[in-house]
Amino acid sequence: MSVLFRNGLVLTMDNNHTVLRDADVLVVDDKIAEIGTGLTAPEGTTEIDATGGIIMPGMIDTHRHMWQTAMRGYGADWTLTQYFVWYYLESGKRFRPQDIYAGNLLGALEAIDAGVTTTVDWSHGLQTVDHAEAAVDALEAVPGRFVLAYGNIQQGPWDWSAAPEFHDFVSRRLHGKGDMLGFQMAFDVTGDPAFPEKAAFEVARELGAPVTTHAGVWGATNDDGIRLMHENGFMTPQNIYVHAATLTRDSYNRIAATGGSVSVSTESEQSAGQGYPPTWQLRHHDIPVSLSMDTSVWWSGDLFSAMRTTLGADRSREHLEAHGRQETVTHCHLRAEQVVEWATMGGARALGLDSLVGSLEPGKKADVVLIKNDRSPVMFPVLNVYGHVAFQAQRADVDTVVVNGRIVKRDGALVDADLATARAKITETIDHLVGDMGEEAWLAGMNPDVPETKVTDNPYQYTDYDAGSAQWKH
Numbered sequence: 507m508s509v510l511f512r513n514g515l516v517l518t519m520d521n522n523h524t525v526l527r528d529a530d531v532l533v534v535d536d537k538i539a540e541i542g543t544g545l546t547a548p549e550g551t552t553e554i555d556a557t558g559g560i561i562m563p564g565m566i567d568t569h570r571h572m573w574q575t576a577m578r579g580y581g582a583d584w585t586l587t588q589y590f591v592w593y594y595l596e597s598g599k600r601f602r603p604q605d606i607y608a609g610n611l612l613g614a615l616e617a618i619d620a621g622v623t624t625t626v627d628w629s630h631g632l633q634t635v636d637h638a639e640a641a642v643d644a645l646e647a648v649p650g651r652f653v654l655a656y657g658n659i660q661q662g663p664w665d666w667s668a669a670p671e672f673h674d675f676v677s678r679r680l681h682g683k684g685d686m687l688g689f690q691m692a693f694d695v696t697g698d699p700a701f702p703e704k705a706a707f708e709v710a711r712e713l714g715a716p717v718t719t720h721a722g723v724w725g726a727t728n729d730d731g732i733r734l735m736h737e738n739g740f741m742t743p744q745n746i747y748v749h750a751a752t753l754t755r756d757s758y759n760r761i762a763a764t765g766g767s768v769s770v771s772t773e774s775e776q777s778a779g780q781g782y783p784p785t786w787q788l789r790h791h792d793i794p795v796s797l798s799m800d801t802s803v804w805w806s807g808d809l810f811s812a813m814r815t816t817l818g819a820d821r822s823r824e825h826l827e828a829h830g831r832q833e834t835v836t837h838c839h840l841r842a843e844q845v846v847e848w849a850t851m852g853g854a855r856a857l858g859l860d861s862l863v864g865s866l867e868p869g870k871k872a873d874v875v876l877i878k879n880d881r882s883p884v885m886f887p888v889l890n891v892y893g894h895v896a897f898q899a900q901r902a903d904v905d906t907v908v909v910n911g912r913i914v915k916r917d918g919a920l921v922d923a924d925l926a927t928a929r930a931k932i933t934e935t936i937d938h939l940v941g942d943m944g945e946e947a948w949l950a951g952m953n954p955d956v957p958e959t960k961v962t963d964n965p966y967q968y969t970d971y972d973a974g975s976a977q978w979k980h
């Protein structure tokens with residue numbers, strides 16, 4: 507099977523960041539066969555006209571709680587505290603295996619629709635192995651590339667990672683799945699001086715699983731967790747530190763020295779309160795960055811939003827810091843090109859998949875996205891191509907998506923995706939949650955109280971305005 511993208515603007519994201527205009531990309535079986543102009547296609551090739559479009563590598567999200575997609579948008583007005591109360595303390599336990607399945611199915615479809623061809627499913631709702639079976643069943647039902655980051659917020663990681671059924675599950679469902687389904691262990695390090703998480707790190711080491719951990723989250727995890735991991739020898743280049751927002755220079759130095767990377771979820775950090783999105787710090791420490799969207803309970807799962815908000819937050823901070831010193835930033839440090847790199851090769855490197863995906867180069871696996879929308883006035887002119895991807899394009903402009911050589915989206919619509927079934931399963935989950943909680947608690951959870959706002963005294967008065975006649979007096 508082969509696919510030929512014809513006559514597009516190709517963003518290769520190779521080491522030289524080669525950009526080719528009016529070029530073709532030929533996919534044969536699961537690999538990129540050739541990139542160039544005027545390519546000849548083997549017989550039976552599906553040709554896709556990419557004229558006026560941008561051909562780029564599939565994007566990579568390194569941290570998404572896909573099971574929470576079942577509650578899309580429910581927590582739009584939450585803080586992190588409200589999120590913790592809802593999922594960790596009160597209602598996370600209500601999720602049955604079929605609810606994990608429903609959320610993962612929808613989250614997986616959402617990812618490939620947005621051109622996110624690889625997603626880490628940060629799956630911390632796996633209360634039992636049956637929940638985990640359901641999570642993997644859903645990931646395998648959708649033709650995307652996924653990594654299951656196994657977690658369970660209802661139990662200490664030292665407990666669940668020691669259970670024989672967990673080990674059995676890993677060997678049955680995760681090991682040996684190649685590059686379509688990877689495996690990580692997902693748990694947080696609270697900073698307890700006894701370091702009870704040590705046992706889980708030892709299991710991860712034994713299973714060869716990278717650890718992904720929410721680090722530097724205001725009010726939850728801090729420098730103590732990083733120090734304990736470092737002092738015990740568990741900071742490795744495979745580790746992914748999610749958020750890493752509220753940390754001191756000492757922690758960033760430890761991360762930089764041990765080669766791990768940070769998954770930045772800017773839109774999440776801005777709203778939920780983990781700390782200021784840290785790219786402005788990470789750049790100074792030369793710490794590798796990947797991007798993520800965290801959860802659809804607040805945000806959508808598209809990396810255009812991640813790129814856009816990350817550029818904005820980094821520049822915003824740089825201007826603010828400069829103004830505090832009475833200085834003016836005349837040149838931006840963070841460039842659009844850099845966030846496109848983070849959304850593609852940055853993710854691939856973080857996951858150890860950089861020899862396979864993350865760029866368009868002959869011999870690599872074919873995860874390809876065509877951004878093209880002939881109905882949109884925003885698709886021309888394409889002058890600064892990185893800027894166009896980061897600030898102009900939207901998920902609705904994702905015309906075609908290829909994962910592992912297979913066309914999964916074409917002409918702006920998912921191919922063979924059973925959205926009716928996904929919708930029915932999601933409806934069952936919502937009915938179950940509302941029924942279990944009661945309508946009142948369900949609505950209260952979605953509508954947290956608004957704190958009182960004190961309006962600042964204003965010394966200026968509209969003395970020249972006569973409210974009675976609604977006219978200025980002179």
Ligand SMILES: [Zn+2]
Nearest residue numbers: 628720748800
């Ligand atoms: Zn998270």
